[in-house]
Amino acid sequence: MTISEVSEKYELSQDTLRYYERIGAIPPVHRTKGGVRDYTEVDTGWIELVKCMRSAGLSVEALVQYVRLTQEGDSTLLERRELLNEQREQLMGQLEAIRMAKERLDYKISRYDEALKTGILKWD
Amino acid sequence: MTISEVSEKYELSQDTLRYYERIGAIPPVHRTKGGVRDYTEVDTGWIELVKCMRSAGLSVEALVQYVRLTQEGDSTLLERRELLNEQREQLMGQLEAIRMAKERLDYKISRYDEALKTGILKWD
DNA sequence: TATTGACTTAGAGCGAACTCCAGATGATAT
DNA sequence: ATATCATCTGGAGTTCGCTCTAAGTCAATA
Numbered sequence: 001m002t003i004s005e006v007s008e009k010y011e012l013s014q015d016t017l018r019y020y021e022r023i024g025a026i027p028p029v030h031r032t033k034g035g036v037r038d039y040t041e042v043d044t045g046w047i048e049l050v051k052c053m054r055s056a057g058l059s060v061e062a063l064v065q066y067v068r069l070t071q072e073g074d075s076t077l078l079e080r081r082e083l084l085n086e087q088r089e090q091l092m093g094q095l096e097a098i099r100m101a102k103e104r105l106d107y108k109i110s111r112y113d114e115a116l117k118t119g120i121l122k123w124d
Numbered sequence: 125m126t127i128s129e130v131s132e133k134y135e136l137s138q139d140t141l142r143y144y145e146r147i148g149a150i151p152p153v154h155r156t157k158g159g160v161r162d163y164t165e166v167d168t169g170w171i172e173l174v175k176c177m178r179s180a181g182l183s184v185e186a187l188v189q190y191v192r193l194t195q196e197g198d199s200t201l202l203e204r205r206e207l208l209n210e211q212r213e214q215l216m217g218q219l220e221a222i223r224m225a226k227e228r229l230d231y232k233i234s235r236y237d238e239a240l241k242t243g244i245l246k247w248d
Numbered sequence: 249t250a251t252t253g254a255c256t257t258a259g260a261g262c263g264a265a266c267t268c269c270a271g272a273t274g275a276t277a278t
Numbered sequence: 279a280t281a282t283c284a285t286c287t288g289g290a291g292t293t294c295g296c297t298c299t300a301a302g303t304c305a306a307t308a
Contacts, residue, residue, distance in 0.1 A: 003255075015297055034304050036255055049228075056225030057181070057218075060295065074245060081236035088229045091222050098215050098222070101180030104173075105212045112205035121198060127285070139267055158274050160285060184265065256303065273286065
């Protein structure tokens with residue numbers, strides 16, 4: 001798969017795909033003899049993982065670390081689980097922050113709805 | 125309330141508090157004759173709102189817009205509700221992204237737990 | 249074979265959200 | 279009054295995560 005195909009499929013710019021590889025957020029991508037990227041399913045699997053995790057707010061740095069550990073082999077299994085656990089905790093926190101903000105927004109919106117419907121403004 | 129007290133209470137640096145005010149993410153804060161900030165309850169209410177929304181991922185720009193609209197008075201009620209609704213939608217999307225990432229992390233972690241417990245690595 | 253178009257790298261540039269700094273001014277305790 | 283400390287402003291600096299540019303190389307087509 002060429003970079004433009006991967007870019008299309010995962011809706012990530014070619015620049016971003018190269019960037020992720022350059023900094024190590026994904027392992028080195030398979031290349032043709034000429035040095036052109038030719039993504040395998042393993043490669044795109046990593047892309048998908050990174051896209052998923054980034055969209056949830058994991059830092060690029062955390063992904064780089066994770067990839068580095070996987071490259072180092074089985075001796076880092078424990079460390080990798082720790083890293084994933086930490087990130088999981090982060091996500092749980094973020095989930096809670098969003099839940100709270102949403103609650104607050106819902107309340108505010110309901111007040112606006114009320115005010116717009118009745119024309120009466122009882123503001124706090 | 126002085127800026128150092130507010131900074132302490134809301135765990136936001138004094139620089140950040142001044143920054144939020146400077147760019148308009150909160151309305152102008154009450155001052156003493158000497159020009160020193162003296163936060164009222166209304167002021168800290170805004171601080172709390174901004175902290176809540178920022179921690180959930182709302183952009184500073186969105187908050188600036190919201191504050192600007194509130195300053196313009198009742199004619200912007202509808203526009204403000206629209207803005208809050210948009211932000212709410214964003215949060216819902218973010219919630220879903222995090223849910224999905226968490227699911228994936230949970231699965232991966234369970235695989236690591238298994239591997240670490242049994243010593244058997246059946247990797248995909 | 250020439251030319252077009254996709255791809256390559258290294259490195260600079262950019263927007264968001266702070267964060268830090270310098271120099272001035274305000275508040276307080278002796 | 280003076281020393282000390284907190285706070286002020288304007289502006290520069292930092293970090294993150296891309297995004298763009300330039301100049302060169304690879305690949306497919308006429």
